[in-house]
Amino acid sequence: MPAADAVFLARAQFAFTVGFHIVLPAFTIGLASYLAVLEAVWLATARQVYSDVFQYWLRVFAVVFGMGVVSGLVMSYEFGTNWARFADKTGPILGPLLGYEVMTAFFLEAGFLGIMLFGRERVGRLVHFAATMLVAIGTLISAFWILAANSWMQTPQGYSLTEDGRFLPADWWQVIFNPSFPYRLVHMVIASYLTVAFVVGAVGAYHLRRDAQNQAARLMFSMAMWMAVVVAPIQLLVGDQHGLNTLQHQPAKIAALEGDWESEPGTPLILFGMPNMEQERTDWAVAIPHLGALVLTHTWDGSIKGLKEFPPEDRPYSPVVFWAFRIMVGLGLLMAVVGVWAAWLRVRGRLYASPWLRRTVLAMAPSGFVALLAGWTVTEVGRQPFTVYGLLRTADSASPIGAPGVGASLTGFVVAYAIVFGAGLLFVLRLLRRPPLAGEGGPERGVPVRSAGITPAPALQDSP
Amino acid sequence: MLPVIWAGLIAFAILAYVLLDGFDLGVGILFAAERREEDRDVMVNTVAPVWDGNETWLILGGGGLFAVFPLAYAVIMPALYPAVIAMLLALVFRGVGFEFRFRAATPHGRAWWSLAFQGGSTVAAFSQGLVLGGLLQGIRVQDRAYAGGWWDWLTGFTVLCGIAVVVGYALQGACWLIWRCEGPLQQRAGQYARGLAVAMLALIVIVSLWTPMLNPAFGARWFGWPGILLTSPVPILVALVAWLFWHGLTRRHEYTPLFCAQAWFVLCYAGLGISLWPRMVPPDITIWDAAAPPASQAFLLVGAVILIPIILAYTGYAYWVFRGKVGPGMHYH
Numbered sequence: 001m002p003a004a005d006a007v008f009l010a011r012a013q014f015a016f017t018v019g020f021h022i023v024l025p026a027f028t029i030g031l032a033s034y035l036a037v038l039e040a041v042w043l044a045t046a047r048q049v050y051s052d053v054f055q056y057w058l059r060v061f062a063v064v065f066g067m068g069v070v071s072g073l074v075m076s077y078e079f080g081t082n083w084a085r086f087a088d089k090t091g092p093i094l095g096p097l098l099g100y101e102v103m104t105a106f107f108l109e110a111g112f113l114g115i116m117l118f119g120r121e122r123v124g125r126l127v128h129f130a131a132t133m134l135v136a137i138g139t140l141i142s143a144f145w146i147l148a149a150n151s152w153m154q155t156p157q158g159y160s161l162t163e164d165g166r167f168l169p170a171d172w173w174q175v176i177f178n179p180s181f182p183y184r185l186v187h188m189v190i191a192s193y194l195t196v197a198f199v200v201g202a203v204g205a206y207h208l209r210r211d212a213q214n215q216a217a218r219l220m221f222s223m224a225m226w227m228a229v230v231v232a233p234i235q236l237l238v239g240d241q242h243g244l245n246t247l248q249h250q251p252a253k254i255a256a257l258e259g260d261w262e263s264e265p266g267t268p269l270i271l272f273g274m275p276n277m278e279q280e281r282t283d284w285a286v287a288i289p290h291l292g293a294l295v296l297t298h299t300w301d302g303s304i305k306g307l308k309e310f311p312p313e314d315r316p317y318s319p320v321v322f323w324a325f326r327i328m329v330g331l332g333l334l335m336a337v338v339g340v341w342a343a344w345l346r347v348r349g350r351l352y353a354s355p356w357l358r359r360t361v362l363a364m365a366p367s368g369f370v371a372l373l374a375g376w377t378v379t380e381v382g383r384q385p386f387t388v389y390g391l392l393r394t395a396d397s398a399s400p401i402g403a404p405g406v407g408a409s410l411t412g413f414v415v416a417y418a419i420v421f422g423a424g425l426l427f428v429l430r431l432l433r434r435p436p437l438a439g440e441g442g443p444e445r446g447v448p449v450r451s452a453g454i455t456p457a458p459a460l461q462d463s464p
Numbered sequence: 465m466l467p468v469i470w471a472g473l474i475a476f477a478i479l480a481y482v483l484l485d486g487f488d489l490g491v492g493i494l495f496a497a498e499r500r501e502e503d504r505d506v507m508v509n510t511v512a513p514v515w516d517g518n519e520t521w522l523i524l525g526g527g528g529l530f531a532v533f534p535l536a537y538a539v540i541m542p543a544l545y546p547a548v549i550a551m552l553l554a555l556v557f558r559g560v561g562f563e564f565r566f567r568a569a570t571p572h573g574r575a576w577w578s579l580a581f582q583g584g585s586t587v588a589a590f591s592q593g594l595v596l597g598g599l600l601q602g603i604r605v606q607d608r609a610y611a612g613g614w615w616d617w618l619t620g621f622t623v624l625c626g627i628a629v630v631v632g633y634a635l636q637g638a639c640w641l642i643w644r645c646e647g648p649l650q651q652r653a654g655q656y657a658r659g660l661a662v663a664m665l666a667l668i669v670i671v672s673l674w675t676p677m678l679n680p681a682f683g684a685r686w687f688g689w690p691g692i693l694l695t696s697p698v699p700i701l702v703a704l705v706a707w708l709f710w711h712g713l714t715r716r717h718e719y720t721p722l723f724c725a726q727a728w729f730v731l732c733y734a735g736l737g738i739s740l741w742p743r744m745v746p747p748d749i750t751i752w753d754a755a756a757p758p759a760s761q762a763f764l765l766v767g768a769v770i771l772i773p774i775i776l777a778y779t780g781y782a783y784w785v786f787r788g789k790v791g792p793g794m795h796y797h
Contacts, residue, residue, distance in 0.1 A: 063563050069516055070559035074552045076526050080541030081548055087541075088608055091534025092760040099531040099764045102524045103771040110520045111778045114513030115785055122785050164608075169759045399542045400609050409549045416553050420560050423577075427567040 007398045009406040010082040013413060015380075017074055020417050022376060023369050024068035029143055029189065030196030031061050032136035034223075035116075039132050043125060052216045052440035057200070059431050062117050067424045069110075074413070082406060086387055086397035089166045093159055093175055094149050101145035109138035143189055151181035153388050154379065155249045165396075167388070179249050183242035184379075190235045191375065194335060195368025197227035202365030205358040207435045216436035218352055224361070225351065228339030236332055240295075246382075247296055247304060250389060253382030255307045256318040257325040258292060259285065263306040267292035272326070275318035280308060282322075316384045324377035331371040338364065466762060467755035470532040471744070473768055477528055479733050481521035483636075483726050488515045490637020492558055492585025493630060495578060497656060501571075503649050504578055506792055510644040512562055513786045517779055519559070532761050535608060536744045536754040542610040543603045544595050544617050551591035558584030589633045590626040594618075597625030600739070601678055602746040621674055628667040632729060635660040639722035646789050654713060657721055661709055664725075668702060668732060675739055679746055682739045691738070698735050702728060 035054055042050035076098065079087045087095075115123060115131040123131070158174025159167045169175055201224025207217035247254045254260075259275045259282040260267060269292040273285035293302040307315055338360060345351050383389055387397045488511045498504055511518075529537040541548055561581030568574040598617035605611055638660055641653035676683035685691045705727045712720025740746065744754045755761065 063567065066516075066560050066563045069519070070556040073519070073523060073555055073559075076523050076530075077541060077548060077552055079530060080526070080537045081545055084538035084542045084609065087530055088534050088538035091530050091537065092756040095527070095531025095534055095537075095756065096760050096764040098527045099524075100767055102520065102527045103767055103775065106520045106523055107517065107771075107775045107779070110517035111775070111782050113516055114782050118513045119785055168757050169763065172759075172763055399538075399545075400611075401542055401545060405545055405614060409545070412549060412553055416556055420556055423564060424560065427564065430567070430569070 006401065006403040006406050007395050009403055009410055010398050010401075011394065013082060013406060013410040014078060016410065016417070017071065017078060017413055019373060019376075020421060021068070021071040021075055023195075023372060024064055024071060025139065025142065026188070026192040026195055026369075026372050027199070028061065028065050028068050029139040029192040030194075031057060031064070032132075032139045033193065034196055034200065035061060036129075036132050036136040039129050043129055048438065049215045049219050052436055052438060053219055055440040056216065056436040058117065060428055063424060063427050063431070065109075065113065067421060070420075071417075080399075081409070082399050082401065083387075083397050084399035084401075086392070089392060089397075090153075090388060093152065093167050093169050096169075096172075097145050097149040097152070097176070101142055101149075105138045105142035105145065108141070109135050112138070140189065143192075144185060147185045147188055148176045148178070148181050151184045152176075152178050154178075154184075154383055155180040156388050156391060161391075165392070167391075180242075180245055183238065183245045187235070187238050187242050187375075190231055190238060191368065191372050193227060193231055194235060195372055197224045197231070198335065198361070198364050198368045200224045201228070201361045202363075203432050205361040206432070208352055209355075209358055209362075211435065212352055214435060215438065216440070220436070221358075221361070222346075222351065225339065225342035225346065228335055229343040230339070232332065232336035232339045236336060239329070239332065244296070250382065251305045252307065252310045252314060252316060253321065253379075254296065255305055255310070256316040256321040256382055257378055258296075258304070259318060259322045260292065260304060261306045261308050263303055263309055265293070265301045265303045266290045267296065267303050269295060273322075275322050277315070277318060282318075314385065316382045321378055321382045324374040324381070328371050328374040328378060331367045331374070334364070335367065335371075466758055466765065467532075467751045469765065470528075470755070470761055471742075471751045473765075473772075474525060474528050474532065475733075475737060477521050477524040479730065481518070481525055482729055482733070484518035484521060485515070486633045486726075486729065487511070487636040487640035487722070488518055489558070489585040489589045490633040490635065491640065492561070492581050492637070493589060493634040494637050494641070494653075494656060495582035496586070498649075498652070501574060501578065502792060504565075506645060506649060506790055507641060508562060508565065508581070510640065510790045514779075514782060515559075515562060517782060519555070522555075528764075531764055532756050533744060533751070533754040534756055536749060538608070539603060539605055539610050539745055539749065540595075540599060543612060544598045546614070547591045547594040547598065547617065547622075551588050551595070554584045554587035554591060556584070557581070558588055585633075586630060589630045593626035593629030594622045596629065596736075597622030599745065600625075600675060600736070605745065605749060621678065624667070624671060624674070628664075628671055631660055631663045631667055632725075635664050635725045636722065636729070639725045643719045643722050644790050646791060654716075654721075657713060657725075661706075661713075661725070664728065665702075665706060668728065671732075672699070672735065679739075681743075681747070685739060685741075695735070695738055698731055698738070702731050705731070 035057060038050050038054040038057070041047070042054060079094075112131040112134045115128065116135050119131065120128055152175055155178045156167070157178050158169065158171040160170045162168060200220045204217045204219075204221030204224060207214050208221055211217070243254065256275070258267075259270045259273055261280050261282065266289060268287040268289045270282055270285045270287045273282040273287075275282045290300055292304070293299060296302070296304050307318065338357075342351060342357060342361075345354050345357060351357075385394050386392060387394050491507050491511055494507065495504055498507060526537070529540075557580040561577050561584060564577040565574055565581060568577050594617065597619070601617065601619065601621060603610060603612065604616065635657060638653045638657040642650055642657060645653065676686050686695045705724045709721060709724035711717075712724060742750045742752070744751045
């Protein structure tokens with residue numbers, strides 16, 4: 001068995017590489033759908049501004065997608081390099097899920113990405129739109145499989161265990177549609193949409209500050225604020241349902257994120273405090289009596305299992321989970337408030353005129369990413385000390401690689417990612433600093449295309 | 465039977481990767497010879513629309529191994545840890561190089577990302593050769609886990625394999641450029657292809673003579689009866705392809721050189737399969753030892769049978785859309 005510090009370094013490496021990775025596909029899931037909507041509206045209405053905004057964000061998409069691909073490739077091999085015993089034990093179940101992700105999603109995205117990015121002059125309009133749609137659908141299919149795999153690690157079912165501790169599939173339907181999967185999938189996809197909404201909104205706000213009449217910037221800002229008012233409240237509801245599901249299947253995670261140690265009736269809701277793992281209490285707690293019971297059990301005198309109900313070696317590290325949860329929920333509430341505020345201003349016809357709304361939305365540009373990473377911290381740290389919840393301990397999952405090896409590769413990833421993603425962020429910011437212009441890129445309407453691929457029907461090129 | 469089918473499918477995925485990303489990486493390796501950024505732009509633009517799909521075959525190879533031969537995956541990755549990590553890091557730099565080269569604001573920044581693209585391509589190719597050599601050499605396994613040291617894999621043989629893959633990919637890259645470029649760049653690619661083909665043939669001979677010495681079973685397979693019936697056509701075909709290659713190159717055929725370079729890879733790959741069969745991780749783990757339970761293999765096979773033909777079809781369509789010569793005037797970016 002590898003030493004504890006090697007396991008810690010392997011965890012640090014996974015947290016680091018997946019933390020960098022996850023924000024990129026989350027962003028491309030949302031952005032691909034946004035691009036598909038923009039192109040659809042452009043095809044339907046022939047309004048140039050939709051094409052402008054599409055072209056503007058397509059350049060960003062190209063940079064971000066490339067970074068997502070390379071950081072994802074790392075993840076697909078990291079199960080083997082650092083978590084070989086996990087791979088050997090869970091491969092029969094998780095492997096096919098990831099295999100389906102590659103075959104149904106990655107190839108689809110990669111195959112049509114080239115046409116989406118570079119093919120506007122080479123294929124007809126509808127074929128190009130189809131490519132954009134397929135890339136967007138591919139990102140959603142990818143989310144489906146990877147979240148099925150992740151959720152199975154949280155709420156495993158549909159398996160049988162061999163004597164040497166390997167998981168064998170018994171019922172694939174149960175494996176894929178495990179209890180936490182539907183909640184996690186919806187929660188994550190909505191999170192991606194909100195993340196993109198606040199980035200797009202912030203970019204719109206930034207350019208509106210300089211030119212309040214920029215049509216493309218107004219469109220971005222308006223669409224983002226529609227998204228915020230409609231989707232942020234839905235996300236709060238979905239999050240609540242996800243929490244109830246977690247209470248049912250992973251009670252220790254809920255106790256850790258609430259900072260609850262006792263199991264008395266009428267659980268309070270601890271707003272702030274600092275869970276103390278040694279003393280088994282939450283220091284400096286500011287609590288509202290009975291509210292925890294109302295939220296989690298929907299009764300006045302209900303109770304949940306406190307952390308003391310779980311043996312110390314089975315408890316997730318509460319301080320991290322507790323604070324990550326508050327960051328996520330706080331930002332989610334803020335997004336909903338901004339959405340309502342923007343809707344109210346819109347009704348009064350002052351959506352683009354309020355400098356305070358613009359400043360707030362600009363400041364909230366990274367809010368989606370922060371909330372997303374906080375949410376992942378809650379669910380993944382909350383799963384500890386297990387990789388497969390309740391069944392396979394993290395300490396029994398690592399590769400037989402010593403601390404020097406894992407430490408060296410971790411250093412390599414930190415240095416490489418700092419360079420690559422630092423530069424990537426810089427390039428994206430540089431693209432976004434440039435205001436969106438009328439007639440942004442792309443061929444003019446009605447101009448014959450050079451080559452129409454294998455669908456040369458001339459009617460396609462001239463129809464809207 | 466399922467493990468045999470899956471061994472074939474994984475082998476197909478890895479072969480597809482080697483043939484498709486082989487020329488992508490080769491184009492990057494050839495940055496060493498092509499110093500002008502304008503020429504480099506053309507070279508990158510020949511592969512920019514398709515490289516992502518090409519690299520996905522590597523994810524299918526790795527992900528597929530995890531799914532259907534988890535033991536092999538769990539043993540090979542730790543055993544070749546430094547080489548695998550080096551490959552992943554190199555592919556990170558190579559992959560972002562495509563976009564970042566065009567996004568850099570200054571000539572200096574552009575040169576840096578060109579270097580990242582070139583270095584990433586070269587190191588990735590070299591590491592893949594190391595992994596191949598390390599696997600052929602054999603891996604020490606105990607209790608379903610790698611039981612060797614850090615640097616067991618690092619030998620003269622693995623380094624030779626690394627060099628062979630770099631040369632082979634560079635050859636593929638040069639031949640790809642012959643097909644997709646015109647003018648002086650195409651001519652220079654022809655010159656590179658000539659030299660690289662000589663080096664490649666020499667390396668094929670050396671690696672082929674060395675491999676049977678690694679493991680007595682390989683030698684028996686190649687030179688014993690009845691194995692020799694299967695093995696003797698391989699060198700004959702290599703020679704035949706060499707003739708076709710020179711014929712095509714001197715007559716300035718556009719795609720014969722690429723076809724021949726890839727045929728060499730297919731033949732070497734077949735030779736590799738002949739040596740290894742039925743082992744997955746030599747010396748001891750066979751494809752049946754490494755196989756996931758039938759329920760896993762069958763579940764994924766259903767998808768593979770339906771999806772891989774569809775993938776091949778739309779990949780072919782993407783190549784078709786971007787067919788034709790790529791010149792300096794074409795701005796994908």
